[in-house]
Amino acid sequence: MGAIAAVTEPIRTILVDSWHAPLLSSKIVQSLRDAVDALADRTGFSGVVRLDRAGETEFSAAYGFADRAHGILNTVDTLFAIASGSKGLTALLVMALVESGTFELATPARSLLGADLPLISDDVTIEQLLAHRSGIGDYLDEDTIESISDYVMPVPVHELASTEQFLPVLGGHETVFPAGERFQYNNGGYVVLALLTERATGIDFQQLVRTLVCEPAGMLDTAFLRSDELPGRAALGYVFADGLKTNVFHLPVLGNGDGGIYSTAADLSAFWDSLFAGRIVSPEGVAEMVRPRSDWPQESKRFGLGFHLDATGDGVQLEGYDAGVSFSSRHYPSSAMTYSVMSNWSGGAWPIMRLLDERLGI
Known part of the structure; x- marks a missing residue:
């Protein structure tokens, strides 16, 4: 000891x-x-x-x-997993494919799913999946998770190494509400989005994110990494504030549309600069993504397409929380200010982020 x-x-x-x-x-x-x-x-x-x-x-x-x-x-320069912070990159990939004419925000998911995931309603669109307004059942409903340290994956995590391998866990979940009716945060919806990008392009989701999001953004150190093959610069994710228990059995062995990419603080700063300079998608596309679609009063936030938004003002956020991961990055276009906290244990980021919010007048 x-x-x-x-x-x-x-x-x-x-x-x-x-x-x-x-x-x-x-x-x-x-x-x-x-x-x-x-x-x-x-x-x-x-x-x-x-x-x-x-x-x-x-x-x-x-x-x-x-x-x-x-x-x-x-x-x-350490690489940290950012959990659901990855959803913003998934959303940008989708918008990049929209701008290239691959599909539209109004495209029904069913048109690309074929016979797979039959419980997803015919009228669910790509835009509703991005906005957490699809109403589809969620394979990882956060409201039912008692503790972040629980083992919540429904299959052995080594079986989740590709998007197609998620099909058995995405299926079998009944519709919760009619498409477009309201906001409800949904992890599974972002894996469905990853699946749609692969079906539309024939290219692996992780490679699409690398090529269409990370490279234009100058995020050269950002990548999906297997948890059982982490390079020396990557931080292990610890489930508790002390001790040696890592999250290797808690999360998919390779991240996907709803989370799991690794990044650095420098890459995050490059990301926000590139995003609002129009280097990933067009300025019009960015404006569409940070336009509030829903209020999220439980979190004192709003939500756009893939991005958390401050309840008032122009603040845009990426945020992630998983076993062994806590992460938040905020950008304020009006003041050109960015601050990020990346932590490799479950509860680490939040006290520091609250301090920064208070001291910086947010």
């Missing part, structure tokens, strides 16, 4: 500041940095925190361990 405790003690490992243009005063940045450091020490935070404004990095800091058993520290 003593050896493990020594390895898992929270440590701040790297801090990199860029002062090309001091957009926030040094006093404000120092105060924020000190507050993040103190909270990270109190909570045992493991991960990376980064703040950018107008293309300049105000600060970037890494804490804790990527691999607790071997004492490998997180760095600002």
